[in-house]
Amino acid sequence: MALESRAVPTGRTTPYSPRPFPTADGAVARRAYAVSTIGTKVILAVTGLALFLFLPIHLVGNLLLLVGSDTFNRYARSLESIPVLVPVAEVGLLALFVIHASKAVLNFLANRRARGSNYAAKRPATGGASRKTWASASMIVSGITIGVFVPVHLLQMKFGAYYPVTLDGAPARDLYRLVRELFHDPFVVAFYVFCMVVVGAHIYHGFASAFQSLGAYHPRYAPLVLLLGRGLGVVIGAGFLALPLVMYAAR
Ligand code: HEM
Numbered sequence: 001m002a003l004e005s006r007a008v009p010t011g012r013t014t015p016y017s018p019r020p021f022p023t024a025d026g027a028v029a030r031r032a033y034a035v036s037t038i039g040t041k042v043i044l045a046v047t048g049l050a051l052f053l054f055l056p057i058h059l060v061g062n063l064l065l066l067v068g069s070d071t072f073n074r075y076a077r078s079l080e081s082i083p084v085l086v087p088v089a090e091v092g093l094l095a096l097f098v099i100h101a102s103k104a105v106l107n108f109l110a111n112r113r114a115r116g117s118n119y120a121a122k123r124p125a126t127g128g129a130s131r132k133t134w135a136s137a138s139m140i141v142s143g144i145t146i147g148v149f150v151p152v153h154l155l156q157m158k159f160g161a162y163y164p165v166t167l168d169g170a171p172a173r174d175l176y177r178l179v180r181e182l183f184h185d186p187f188v189v190a191f192y193v194f195c196m197v198v199v200g201a202h203i204y205h206g207f208a209s210a211f212q213s214l215g216a217y218h219p220r221y222a223p224l225v226l227l228l229g230r231g232l233g234v235v236i237g238a239g240f241l242a243l244p245l246v247m248y249a250a251r
Pocket of ligand 1: 089153244
């Protein structure tokens with residue numbers, strides 16, 4: 001029997017068609033793709049919001065750098081002294097970070113593959129539900145930048161030099177001195193300023209986008225959530241950014 005007269009039960013145009021989408025099978029594949037995309041978006045939203053919660057706490061603690069050496073070192077020591085808080089927070093943050101970053105990269109690559117990357121021209125959407133602003137288009141770039149920043153930051157701070165100090169009669173780590181010395185270097189200051197703008201931009205778009213991915217979208221509240229996310233992006237970015245600048249200026 002000639003090949004072309006054979007019925008193909010899957011509905012493919014040829015048995016060798018590499019593209020399943022125009023077929024009955026394709027509909028299943030398309031739905032599986034959509035479901036996995038939604039699942040990925042939910043995971044990205046949940047891990048992103050959980051990671052975000054760390055930032056205002058970290059910012060408020062770090063603002064004590066502006067109060068003075070003893071206050072900041074006492075704060076750092078008091079955190080360490082709460083049993084299991086630091087190890088649990090560290091393991092949690094690391095797990096969230098790894099899941100969030102790997103899912104984001106895999107999602108980005110899957111979207112590119114599904115779309116095909118050979119658009120003649122890329123036109124950003126204007127307004128509408130997707131709100132594809134410059135920030136959303138650059139989420140992957142800002143995410144990768146943060147992915148580079150965090151390990152560098154941990155090496156500099158958490159695993160940086162241990163300066164001993166006596167605090168209230170007891171030995172402690174002089175973290176204040178470490179941060180002050182780091183922020184005396186203009187290159188470190190420039191690196192932090194750049195990364196803090198990027199962190200702010202990531203929140204600026206990501207916050208509202210996470211709520212949208214979780215289905216928490218209501219026409220009345222959506223503009224408020226958007227505004228809140230943008231405000232938090234600006235305030236948190238600016239708050240972190242002020243620290244290296246102020247400490248450099250006060251050197
Ligand atoms: C100017 C801005 C910042 C300053 C001065 C700063 C300062 C510090 C310091 C001093 C530590 C060490 C704490 C310790 O070992 O007890 C630390 C840890 C850490 N920072 Fe920052 N930080 C800044 C911004 C950020 C940002 C924007 C992020 C995330 C995007 C971040 C994520 C972390 C993480 C994950 C840790 C480890 C926490 C832990 O292991 O307990 N930091 N930071």
